[in-house]
Amino acid sequence: MVTAEQNQNDSVIFILLGFSDYPKLQVPLFLLFLIIYVVTVVGNLGMIVIIRINPKLHTPMYFFLSHLSFVDFSYSTIITPKLLDILVVEDRSISFEGCIAQFSFAATCLVMETFLLAVMAYDRFVAICNPLLYTVAMSQKRCALLISGTYTWGIISSLIFTYTLLVLSFCGTNIINNFLCEYSAILSASFSDKHVTQIILFILANFNTFFTLIIVLTSYIFIFVTVLKMHSASGRHKAFSTCASHLTAVTIFYGTILFLYCVPSSKNSWLIIRMGTVFCTVVIPMLNPLIYSLRNKDVKETIKKLLDTKILHF
Template sequence: MIIIIKVNSKLHTIMYVFLSHLSFVDFCYSTVVTPKLLENLVVEDRTISFSGCITQFCFTCSFAVTETFMLAAMAYDSFVAVCNPLLYTTTMSQKLSALLVGGSYTWGIVCSLTLTYFLLTLSYCKSSIINNFICDHSVIISVSCSDPYITQMLCFIIAVFSEVSSLMIILMSYILIFITVLKIPSASGRRKTFSTCASHLTAITIFHGTILFLYSVPNPKTSSLAVKVSSVFYFL
């Protein structure tokens, strides 16, 4: 998708710029997790070094947070395109889109480095078994020999802030889009607009639903199987 958008001059629009970055982020954090997962399926030695585990978490956290705000930026772009089509080219300028994309990446990196630093301040047992196929935050602190309260609460605060702020943007954007679409006199016009937003809404539902389940509840009393199943939707 990234290559198609790059080589096709007709797709050099703001919407496809966001889509190409979203595809890049999806590709990156799936690539961070999938190779080790596939290796574990075919070899008996399913170990991972501590540095490898921390590195995996650092990258996945960065890309996941980035995608959270990338989806919000795309929702805002859809709002402007549907509700203010005549002002779209001036409102969604190249500068604004670059700021939205750059801000998403920057916040993702800041959150990732912050959580990684606090994980590194903990002490860990020499030999530990993690009950998951990824080095997630909750998985890493579960094998810690010291009190993880600070890093747990920090992860909770970052998750809640990121979720609330991005979901507010998405919710307000789609409420206004829905109101605008209802005013379209043509039924075919309404269907066309709704179908355009359907794929984005599906991605938002799966992505944010999983994040809320995994991260936005401190010390969730959920089974390891439920966490693993949710992680499949989230990372793969």
């Protein structure tokens, strides 16, 4: 038997306002986000291909980087096409099922990214602080377990978040003052008791963010202490250079996440929240492959060889 709650949820529609309050910017924003998405797809898929075809890049660091590129590509593909769609069409609606699905997949990718960055920080810690044990500590089996754990926890976290929304009741047309279906906006549209759901959100979201942040910070504290003890200037430079790309990516990612945490929810802050969300969901997936390719000699050499080969064949 179909319950009244199911009937209510079946008729729910969400309206994504996006940037509709800036009508003159719709076309310029569409072109900008389209360019960013193309660069994101080419950059991340290109990074995966480059790592696969170059034997010199078959190391734990690049193994994790290839998975980060896959997660960034997936995350951007879940969010950006819908953003482009609502910028050029008048119908900005999305069904309840579509909204929940977008949130669920996006949450999976976001949790995976936080844990991947933590795993990559641990990898750099082992490489610099325990170089003699690196091949043992970061064996293929250990790397596979770390990646499996990251993907598994990302899926579990997303399922928990999604379930806490599915048990709530919704009805009618609901406005989301953003360009994506994010948790707090969906939650605010429900007329059910949200107390337990908010507690679960608070505990799980803070655990994922601050647990991984502690791993990153602890790893880099040990790295900096180890590097400062090195007597060779060239050794210190080499150690810092191996961490520079990852440290840059971590700073941008966690800086944006913590910024969004600190912005108060008010009518005046909606534009700031939207811009921060754009940076987190659209821009960062584009920046990561650029950061790692521009600062990495092996990746740049592989790209140059591929370009030279294509030019010669042409």
